[in-house]
């Protein structure tokens with residue numbers, strides 16, 4: 366299988382404190398990998414190193430075949446990164462938000478691309494509305510559309526469903542599975558166990574270290590747990606003595 370992400374020993378320190386500590390991560394093309402862990406465990410920092418926004422202090426590897434240290438610019442062009450709280454500009458309109466992203470990626474045929482995205486979203490008639498006035502579910506849909514605009518091959522989604530209602534969350538996951546079926550790779554951080562169940566594979570980190578990886582069933586079995594939530598509680602308890 367072609368690997369979309371293949372990194373080893375990924376490490377990041379802030380002010381002398383190690384927040385990501387030697388993470389090895391491999392995700393095959395078209396796979397949906399759930400990235401889980403307690404608050405502050407290093408998920409966002411890892412995602413930012415993968416898409417070339419942060420330089421690792423140690424570790425190496427490739428994202429979409431490009432070296433994460435030397436080819437960050439190439440990686441950025443082929444990755445869709447959805448930040449926590451969606452990363453929209455609240456005081457720009459729906460159209461302006463999409464247009465801003467299209468300019469950023471220097472999309473040819475920008476106007477037509479934005480028109481098509483608005484049609485797909487079903488927001489063409491509301492394109493002048495400020496993004497800040499949208500509901501959580503619509504903000505999320507707009508943010509996902511914005512990060513797909515340049516045709517990325519890898520999606521890095523940082524808690525994309527936080528604060529979104531169950532119906533919108535279900536639609537979002539249906540869309541993620543459609544994208545993966547088209548060959549797009551997805552690394553998605555979440556605190557929701559039902560979402561973890563919908564991933565092809567899981568990586569669980571705490572204290573900046575990878576504690577478990579595999580399918581949901583494999584992670585549950587490895588932890589000797591009854592379900593995923595139980596598995597994560599057990600894994601963190603086990604790790605506490607070593608890292609805390």
Ligand SMILES: Nc1ncnc2c1ncn2[C@@H]1O[C@H](COP(=O)(O)OP(=O)(O)OP(=O)(O)O)[C@@H](O)[C@H]1O
Pocket residue numbers: 379380384402403404405406407408409410411
């Ligand atoms: N730029 C920074 N400077 C200093 N410390 C930072 C910086 N960015 C993150 N940290 C710290 O690194 C640790 C890991 O943060 P990170 O945001 O990667 O965790 P996370 O797993 O994404 O958490 P959450 O689930 O709450 O979003 C935290 O203790 C955080 O305070």
